[in-house]
Amino acid sequence: MTILTLESTCDETAAAVISDSGAVLGQCIATQETLHERFGGVVPEVAARAHLERILPVIDTAIVKSGVSVDDLSAIAVADRPGLAGSLLVGVVAAKTLAVAWQKPLVSINHLHAHLYACQMASEEAVYPSIGLVVSGGHTSLYHCTSPLDLEYLGGTIDDAAGEAFDKVGAMLDLGFPGGPAVSKLAQQGNPKAHDFPRSMIGAPDYRFSFSGLKTAVRYTIAPPPAKTVSASHLDQQAKADICASFQAAVVAVLVRKSTRAVKEYKTSHLIVGGGVAANPELRRQLQAAADKHGFRLVIAPPELCTDNAAMGAIALEKVRRGEYAELDLDITAGLQRGY
Ligand code: KG4
Numbered sequence: 614m615t616i617l618t619l620e621s622t623c624d625e626t627a628a629a630v631i632s633d634s635g636a637v638l639g640q641c642i643a644t645q646e647t648l649h650e651r652f653g654g655v656v657p658e659v660a661a662r663a664h665l666e667r668i669l670p671v672i673d674t675a676i677v678k679s680g681v682s683v684d685d686l687s688a689i690a691v692a693d694r695p696g697l698a699g700s701l702l703v704g705v706v707a708a709k710t711l712a713v714a715w716q717k718p719l720v721s722i723n724h725l726h727a728h729l730y731a732c733q734m735a736s737e738e739a740v741y742p743s744i745g746l747v748v749s750g751g752h753t754s755l756y757h758c759t760s761p762l763d764l765e766y767l768g769g770t771i772d773d774a775a776g777e778a779f780d781k782v783g784a785m786l787d788l789g790f791p792g793g794p795a796v797s798k799l800a801q802q803g804n805p806k807a808h809d810f811p812r813s814m815i816g817a818p819d820y821r822f823s824f825s826g827l828k829t830a831v832r833y834t835i836a837p838p839p840a841k842t843v844s845a846s847h848l849d850q851q852a853k854a855d856i857c858a859s860f861q862a863a864v865v866a867v868l869v870r871k872s873t874r875a876v877k878e879y880k881t882s883h884l885i886v887g888g889g890v891a892a893n894p895e896l897r898r899q900l901q902a903a904a905d906k907h908g909f910r911l912v913i914a915p916p917e918l919c920t921d922n923a924a925m926g927a928i929a930l931e932k933v934r935r936g937e938y939a940e941l942d943l944d945i946t947a948g949l950q951r952g953y
């Protein structure tokens with residue numbers, strides 16, 4: 614069995630050809646960072662149009678790289694949720710069209726479940742059952758995962774996602790887009806105790822997160838009231854680094870505390886972590902320290918599988934094995950509801 618997987622939930626257009634064993638035979642990722650940079654964030658309409666231009670060449674490249682012929686594909690899988698509506702539509706319509714043209718069955722992929730499946734792809738041993746933490750640009754969610762496809766949502770952010778907060782702090786400090794990698798790099802030179810930023814909801818007896826208060830605290834540190842606009846031009850590199858390190862420390866503290874609590878409450882042996890923010894070295898370091906201290910196994914997706922890609926669409930193999938195919942009337946689920 615060899616499948617083609619498509620990913621277009623946000624601003625990466627990606628395709629991969631995956632073998633029965635989960636090996637990635639060929640893949641292609643087209644990023645749109647330069648398109649969105651001048652806006653300081655992903656503009657949904659711009660993203661959708663860029664997906665439209667790129668999706669066919671990206672699919673073509675992945676298939677050519679894999680050396681697999683279209684006749685040998687057993688199914689076409691596509692991320693249908695959650696994400697930006699226009700972006701999702703491009704991938705879903707492309708997948709449905711190819712399924713009809715090539716006479717292949719269709720499989721739907723939950724993008725957040727796929728982020729966690731990236732951990733299984735990187736691990737020799739079974740990582741389920743486990744607690745799953747997804748930390749991305751659009752989501753911060755905790756799950757109790759009994760299998761790759763059976764996930765109970767425990768809680769998530771009630772406002773900004775962790776990656777979104779990194780991006781907004783990066784934008785306020787003129788660090789470019791996306792802010793996450795730049796903030797984490799500059800944080801290495803900063804003092805994480807320079808500013809005592811809020812660790813919202815860290816002690817709350819649930820699995821909800823909130824990062825908008827932290828973002829506002831950073832804003833007022835950069836531009837104290839009564840300033841109406843935010844400018845970081847008065848800050849030198851060290852001042853910026855201190856803000857980055859202190860901000861990052863606050864995000865990481867909350868993520869580590871709540872994930873550790875979930876592992877204990879649900880008595881799982883594993884914590885699995887995926888999504889773009891899981892590439893953050895300080896988060897990885899502190900999660901490992903918590904795993905060592907509390908005696909659980911930590912599996913974090915390798916950095917290249919943290920940010921959006923189609924390889925993690927290998928989760929579709931699990932659905933094929935269960936005989937869970939999608940119908941041709943498959944629709945997108947943008948999923949602004951936080952439960953996904
Ligand atoms: O998973 P992803 O590629 O897209 C979504 O599904 O949202 O995650 C992108 C997010 C962005 O917000 C980006 O700033 C963040 O992941 N990110 C990081 C790092 N690398 C990427 N955040 C913190 N530290 C990093 N090293």
Ligand code: ZN
Binds near residue numbers: 728888921
């Ligand atoms: Zn993602």
